[in-house]
Amino acid sequence: MTIDWQRVHEQFPINRRLTWLNNCGISAMPGPVLARLQAHLQAMAEGGVTGVPSEVAVHDSARARLSRLIGADQDELTLIHHTAEGLTFISHGLDLAPGDRLVLMEHEYPSNVYPWQHWQDRGVQLVFAPLADTPEQFLAGLRPLLQPPTRVVSLSAVHWCTGLPLPLVEIGKLCAERDVLLVVDGAQGVGLVDIDVRAAGIGAMAFSAWKWLLGPIGLGAMYLRRDLIDRLRFPFKGTGSVIDDHNHLPYRDALKPGADRYVLSTPNYNDWVHFDASLEYLEGLGFAAVRGRIRTLAARLSDLLRAAGWSLASDAFPAQANGIVAAARQGLDAPKLVTRLQQHGVVGAARLGRLRLSPHVYISEEQLDRAASLIVAQAA
Ligand SMILES: Cc1ncc(COP(=O)(O)O)c(C=O)c1O
Numbered sequence: 498m499t500i501d502w503q504r505v506h507e508q509f510p511i512n513r514r515l516t517w518l519n520n521c522g523i524s525a526m527p528g529p530v531l532a533r534l535q536a537h538l539q540a541m542a543e544g545g546v547t548g549v550p551s552e553v554a555v556h557d558s559a560r561a562r563l564s565r566l567i568g569a570d571q572d573e574l575t576l577i578h579h580t581a582e583g584l585t586f587i588s589h590g591l592d593l594a595p596g597d598r599l600v601l602m603e604h605e606y607p608s609n610v611y612p613w614q615h616w617q618d619r620g621v622q623l624v625f626a627p628l629a630d631t632p633e634q635f636l637a638g639l640r641p642l643l644q645p646p647t648r649v650v651s652l653s654a655v656h657w658c659t660g661l662p663l664p665l666v667e668i669g670k671l672c673a674e675r676d677v678l679l680v681v682d683g684a685q686g687v688g689l690v691d692i693d694v695r696a697a698g699i700g701a702m703a704f705s706a707w708k709w710l711l712g713p714i715g716l717g718a719m720y721l722r723r724d725l726i727d728r729l730r731f732p733f734k735g736t737g738s739v740i741d742d743h744n745h746l747p748y749r750d751a752l753k754p755g756a757d758r759y760v761l762s763t764p765n766y767n768d769w770v771h772f773d774a775s776l777e778y779l780e781g782l783g784f785a786a787v788r789g790r791i792r793t794l795a796a797r798l799s800d801l802l803r804a805a806g807w808s809l810a811s812d813a814f815p816a817q818a819n820g821i822v823a824a825a826r827q828g829l830d831a832p833k834l835v836t837r838l839q840q841h842g843v844v845g846a847a848r849l850g851r852l853r854l855s856p857h858v859y860i861s862e863e864q865l866d867r868a869a870s871l872i873v874a875q876a877a
Contacts, residue, residue, distance in 0.1 A: 500786055502858065509859040516843045516864045518798075521657065521685055521821055521855035524711045526775075533774040538767070546766075555769045556757065559718075562776040566784055567683075567702070568693040569720050572755035576718055576769060580684045581608035583703025583719035584651065586759055587680055588612045590729030591649065595620025598647040600639070603628040604849065606657050609682040613651060622646075628656065630813040632664040636671075643671050649678045654686025658848035659810035660821025662690050669698030678725075684708055684717075688779065689791065689820050700725055709791075709820070711779060711857070712772040716765065721756045735761030787858055791820035794856040794865060798822050801869035810851065823851040829876060837875045843868045852876075 511517050511525040540548040550558075560574040577583050589612075593599070599613055603625045617623055626642055629635035643650065650672060655662045665681065672679040681702040686692050688709030694702060702720040706712025721729065731752065736742055738758045740751050752758045779787055799809050799822050807826045811818035825831070831847035838845055846853045852872065856865065 498783070498786075500782060500790070502790060503861070505782070506859050506861045512859060512861075512864070514842065516860070516868050518843060518845045518854040518856055518860070518868060520857040521689070521708050521853070522846050523707050523714060524709065524857055525859065527711060527778050527859070530711070530771065530774040530778055533777075534767075534771055537770045541767070549770075552764060552766055552769070555766065555773055556760070556764070559769060559773040559776060560757075562773070562780055563718055563720075565780075566776075567687065567720060568695050570723065572757075573723055573726065574718060574720050575756040575759050576716060576764065576772065577703065577759060578715055578765075579608065579705050579717045580606075580682055580703045581612055583701075583717060584609055584612040584680070584682065586719065586733075587701045587703070587721070587729065588616070589732060591678075592730065593619070593621050593648055596622075596646055597649075598622045598624055598642075600624050600626055600642045600647055600650040600652075602626050602652050602656075602663075604656070604658060605653060606682065606684070608684070609651055609653060626652075628659075629661070630810075632662060632814060632817060635661065636664055636667055639668065640671065643675050643677055645675075647675070647677050649680060651680035651682065653682040653684070654692055655690060655819065655821065657685050657821075658851070658853065659823045660685075660819055660853075661810065661814065662686070662817045662819060665692065665697040665699065669696075673698045683720075685821070688784070689788065691785075691788065694720055694722070706768075706772045706775070709857070710772075710775055712775040713768040716768040716772050719756060719759060726754070726756055726758075731758065733759075733761055737762045737764070782858065788819075790858045791856065792818065794858075794860055794862075795820045795822050795854075797862060798854060798856060798865045798869060799824075801866065802872065805869070805873045820855050820857070822854040822856075823848065824854065824872075825851045826876060834872070834876050838868075838871060841871055841875070843871055 508528040560571045564571045627638040678700045683702045683704030687704045700722050706716040707714045737760045802824045807824045810823035835847045
């Protein structure tokens with residue numbers, strides 16, 4: 498199927514005002530998603546929850562779409578609020594002992610650091626694998642850390658500052674050989690790079706909806722491999738955790754068998770509808786086509802900046818370059834440049850001294866060309 502990317506561009510209201518190049522921060526809403534949400538809210542206003550699909554139906558629909566995307570079973574997925582929440586559920590459910598080691602990554606986003614820190618109070622060592630320039634270098638730095646007493650490794654699929662994609666399949670193999678649990682922060686990965694949880698031997702993953710998945714702010718998802726759902730301690734119990742939860746009395750103890758036990762009580766249902774609509778939209782385009790389009794746009798932007806003398810973090814890993822363009826030049830004041838660009842309607846971010854730009858499918862070639870000229874002029 499050929500996709501009319503110009504039509505996609507026209508479907509996004511944000512393009513009327515801005516050139517939004519911060520999709521790995523917070524992305525923009527597609528017009529068809531806006532239309533579905535408007536219709537949903539109208540139906541809610543007129544008929545309350547009787548006029549709209551049930552919570553369970555919407556949850557199942559979104560989980561089914563996510564399961565196809567990451568190669569999990571639907572029951573191994575649940576909607577949550579954000580990455581930090583998912584990693585908190587996972588971290589507090591583990592059974593580690595004093596002397597065990599937990600491996601994270603240097604300069605990791607806090608949502609994949611803070612939820613693990615409580616283990617330090619219980620004698621577990623937190624170690625940070627060095628941030629590398631290439632996936633191979635990262636693997637070489639990680640390998641020695643995977644020896645006993647390491648029990649858990651929790652890593653981002655893609656680094657939020659440089660766009661470095663981690664070689665998850667290779668990491669998963671090393672972890673499986675050493676009986677180490679691989680946990681993934683998928684916030685920058687899901688939707689941007691191809692992640693198959695089985696192929697990569699991922700035990701658990703949490704991610705946010707509002708980045709590459711074009712979903713609502715404050716919603717996310719968590720994947721727990723079947724055996725982990727039963728193995729993780731579940732020190733929480735809410736109305737929604739037990740089977741047949743819509744019948745409130747008599748109280749009961751039997752937990753839902755799937756990951757949906759983590760929806761502790763009444764969910765933010767409208768956001769579920771929003772997320773389901775975003776996933777439907779992306780599925781309609783095809784996730785492979787989406788990833789390809791993002792890469793094509795990012796490559797164009799990278800070429801333009803490189804031609805103007807900028808260096809790119811992805812120059813160290815050209816074969817795996819993705820949608821995060823982390824660019825620098827001599828003397829760059831990245832925060833100042835971001836402010837100036839925004840004054841001209843171009844939205845990016847500053848990370849680790851670089852200008853970070855992340856186009857999504859709806860950005861046009863013309864927008865990129867104009868943005869690149871503006872960047873070069875404003876950084877001078
Ligand atoms: C690697 C990574 N993890 C997580 C997040 C978001 O965290 P949360 O979903 O807890 O808000 C981000 C946001 O930039 C991120 O880059």
